[in-house]
Amino acid sequence: MTAFRAMLRRELRLALRGGGDVLTLVLFFVIVGAIVPFAVGPDRALLARIAPGIVWISAFLAMLLGLDRLFRPDHEDGSLILLRHAHLPLSATIAAKLIAHWLVAALPLIVASPFLAMLLAMDEPTFWRMLVSLLVGTPALAAFGAVGAAVTVAIRRGGLIAPILIAPLSIPVLIFGTGSITAPQSAAAMLFLAALSLMAVALAPFAAALAISSAED
Amino acid sequence: MSIDTTSKQSWWSRIAHPGQFVIWTKPLLWPLTILTALLFVGGLYFAFFNSPADYQMGDTVRIMYVHVPNAWLSQFVYGVMAVSALGTLVWRHPMADVSMKAAAPLGALFTALALFTGSLWGRPTWGTFWEWDGRMTSTLVLLFIYLGIVALWRAFDDQLRAARVIAVFTLIGAVNIPIIKFSVDWWSTLHQPASVFRADGPKMPGSILTPLFVMFFAFTFLFLTLQLKAMHTEVKRRRVMTLQRRAAQGESA
Numbered sequence: 001m002t003a004f005r006a007m008l009r010r011e012l013r014l015a016l017r018g019g020g021d022v023l024t025l026v027l028f029f030v031i032v033g034a035i036v037p038f039a040v041g042p043d044r045a046l047l048a049r050i051a052p053g054i055v056w057i058s059a060f061l062a063m064l065l066g067l068d069r070l071f072r073p074d075h076e077d078g079s080l081i082l083l084r085h086a087h088l089p090l091s092a093t094i095a096a097k098l099i100a101h102w103l104v105a106a107l108p109l110i111v112a113s114p115f116l117a118m119l120l121a122m123d124e125p126t127f128w129r130m131l132v133s134l135l136v137g138t139p140a141l142a143a144f145g146a147v148g149a150a151v152t153v154a155i156r157r158g159g160l161i162a163p164i165l166i167a168p169l170s171i172p173v174l175i176f177g178t179g180s181i182t183a184p185q186s187a188a189a190m191l192f193l194a195a196l197s198l199m200a201v202a203l204a205p206f207a208a209a210l211a212i213s214s215a216e217d
Numbered sequence: 218m219s220i221d222t223t224s225k226q227s228w229w230s231r232i233a234h235p236g237q238f239v240i241w242t243k244p245l246l247w248p249l250t251i252l253t254a255l256l257f258v259g260g261l262y263f264a265f266f267n268s269p270a271d272y273q274m275g276d277t278v279r280i281m282y283v284h285v286p287n288a289w290l291s292q293f294v295y296g297v298m299a300v301s302a303l304g305t306l307v308w309r310h311p312m313a314d315v316s317m318k319a320a321a322p323l324g325a326l327f328t329a330l331a332l333f334t335g336s337l338w339g340r341p342t343w344g345t346f347w348e349w350d351g352r353m354t355s356t357l358v359l360l361f362i363y364l365g366i367v368a369l370w371r372a373f374d375d376q377l378r379a380a381r382v383i384a385v386f387t388l389i390g391a392v393n394i395p396i397i398k399f400s401v402d403w404w405s406t407l408h409q410p411a412s413v414f415r416a417d418g419p420k421m422p423g424s425i426l427t428p429l430f431v432m433f434f435a436f437t438f439l440f441l442t443l444q445l446k447a448m449h450t451e452v453k454r455r456r457v458m459t460l461q462r463r464a465a466q467g468e469s470a
Contacts, residue, residue, distance in 0.1 A: 151386045155372045164368060165386065168361040169393050172400035179404070192403075196396070207389055214306075214381035 003088040004096050011100030014073075021069060022104050029062040029109045033116040044121040051120035052130055052181035056174055058116065059109050059134060063141050064163045066105040070097060070149040071212070080153070084213060091209040098146050098205060106138035129181045133193060137177040140197040143204035144169050150208035154215035172196055235452040238312050242445055249442040256435035263428030280338040282428050286436035287331035291359060294324035294440065298366075299391040302384035312448070314380035317387065318370055319447035323440060325363035332356055351402040358397050362390050376455065 015021060036054050037047060074080040083093050113134060117127045148166035155161060173196060179189035232238040264282040298320045304313030335353065336346040347353070366383060373379030 147386075147389060151369070151382055152372070154378065154382065157372070161365075161368055161372050164361070165365045168358045168365065168397070169390070171358055172393075172396050175400045175404045189403075192400070203392075207385060210306075211382050211385040214385060215378060 003086075004092055007088065007093055007096035008100055011097055012103065015069070015100065015104040021066070022108050025062050025066050025105055026108045026112045028065055029058050030112055030116055032058040032061055034119055037119070048121045048123065048126075051117065051122045052126065052133075052178045054120060055113060055116055055130055055134070056137075056177045059106070059113075059138065060141060060170060060174065062109055063105055063138070063145055064166065066101070067145045067149045067162055067166075069105075070101055070146060071153045072149075075153045080212065081216060084216060089209070090213060091205040094146065094150070094208045094212075095205040098142060098201070101146065102139055102142045106134075106142055110134045110138065126181060129186065133177050133180040133190065136180075136190065136197055137173050137193045140173045140193070140200040141170060143197075143200035144173070146204050146208050147211065150211040151215075153212060233311050235311060235315070235455070239449050239452055243449070246442070246445055246449075249438060249445065253435060253438040253442050256431060256438055260428055260431035260435045263431055268424050268428050277338060277341045278425070280334055281425075282432045284331060284334040284338055285429060286433045287327050287334060288356065289433065290436055290440055291324065291328035291331045291356060293437070294320050294327060295359070295363075295391065295394065297444070298324065298387050302387040302391075305380050305384040306388070314377070314384075315448045315451045316444070317380065317384065318376070319444055319451055321363060321366045321370060323443055323447065325360060325367055327436075327440070328356060328360040328363055332360065351398075351404070354404070355394075355398045355401045358401065359394065362394070366390070 033054050040046060071080060074083065084090050086093070110131065113131065114127070117130065122130065144166050148162040151165065152162045173193070176189045176193040176196060180186050180193050183189050232241055260282065264279050268279070270276045270278060298317050301313045301317040301320065304310040305317060332353070339348065340346050366387065369383055369386065370379060373382070
């Protein structure tokens with residue numbers, strides 16, 4: 001457990017001191033959301049209707065953008081090999097990385113989401129539902145992302161291929177994520193979203209560990 | 218006196234050697250090709266000349282004889298890939314790698330054909346090429362997964378290492394496909410419910426069912442033939458790459 005906590009601390013420290021990655025992601029999230037009105041027109045009624053979808057797409061894209069940070073630096077400087085042979089199982093290491101990744105790549109987006117909600121003319125009940133659905137759903141996105149990053153870590157330009165692998169797998173998250181905000185059966189969608197998140201977070205560390213150890217030997 | 222140990226090997230481990238695999242399965246290729254061709258001739262004859270036009274859809278119902286087998290193969294090929302992935306990860310069977318790699322583009326092709334014929338059929342019957350309903354959408358997502366796997370194969374330099382990583386991803390996809398299917402169904406339901414395989418027997422008349430089943434087997438055998446040929450090609454491609462590498466090493470030495 002000490003090793004797990006040390007790993008978590010290391011990841012957080014690296015992310016926070018490593019030159020503004022967190023702020024860049026938040027900026028990307030807000031800018032993607034803010035760019036939509038320029039494409040579809042500043043009609044407030046239309047924007048309010050599609051706002052949940054825009055927020056989810058922005059979060060999805062921002063989290064894809066942050067994926068390369070997850071394993072690639074460790075792979076390049078060789079510490080991933082050391083972590084593989086460490087006393088702490090690789091799956092536990094990846095679980096720590098996953099938690100850290102969610103804290104630095106998803107939580108700031110959720111904190112910034114009120115700003116986007118205001119820009120997109122979202123009303124207050126929708127806003128609260130969106131906040132809960134982002135909190136419940138982003139762990140699943142982070143978990144799928146970790147698997148995609150692990151699969152592509154051995155490829156030199158894997159940053160390009162990981163998104164096209166992850167996007168189809170993330171479709172259920174987007175469906176239930178936006179469904180839990182707008183659909184008539186939003187409570188059911190929220191439960192499905194939570195189930196998906198729990199399952200993905202539980203299984204992703206093992207799948208990612210398997211992919212990394214297959215790629216390294 | 219030499220002891221013959223080779224005869225004690227099972228066929229399973231014998232075909233693990235790529236060269237042996239090619240030698241053992243090469244005689245299968247021609248009979249499979251001929252069988253496929255015969256099935257296609259028979260199936261197409263039934264489909265075009267010996268089956269009735271639908272009283273509602275008219276002659277466009279004949280698209281079904283191409284569409285349904287492709288849609289079946291789009292899922293069957295993923296099954297083949299998932300089983301091969303297990304073979305790679307669990308038994309480390311060398312031919313499982315090759316089978317997995319050969320199946321990916323074929324699966325993508327059959328899925329694309331299922332979508333293409335489906336939209337050609339949808340235009341006259343539903344009045345639209347594309348409709349965001351459950352089945353079409355999940356088939357589209359399946360196509361994206363296939364294309365992602367093909368892209369992943371192409372991105373790796375070392376094909377042996379690629380096989381194990383892609384096997385992991387293929388199995389993750391296999392777990393995910395039912396979830397995607399369920400979520401997409403939840404998202405939208407418009408497609409007609411399943412009408413061939415039902416608990417109370419097929420809902421179609423025999424005159425339509427016969428050509429459908431013949432075409433079904435024709436396409437399945439087409440896949441088996443192409444899969445075998447693609448596996449042979451892959452074995453040869455790897456041999457060429459090994460020879461090239463050895464030649465390059467010889468030059469530098």
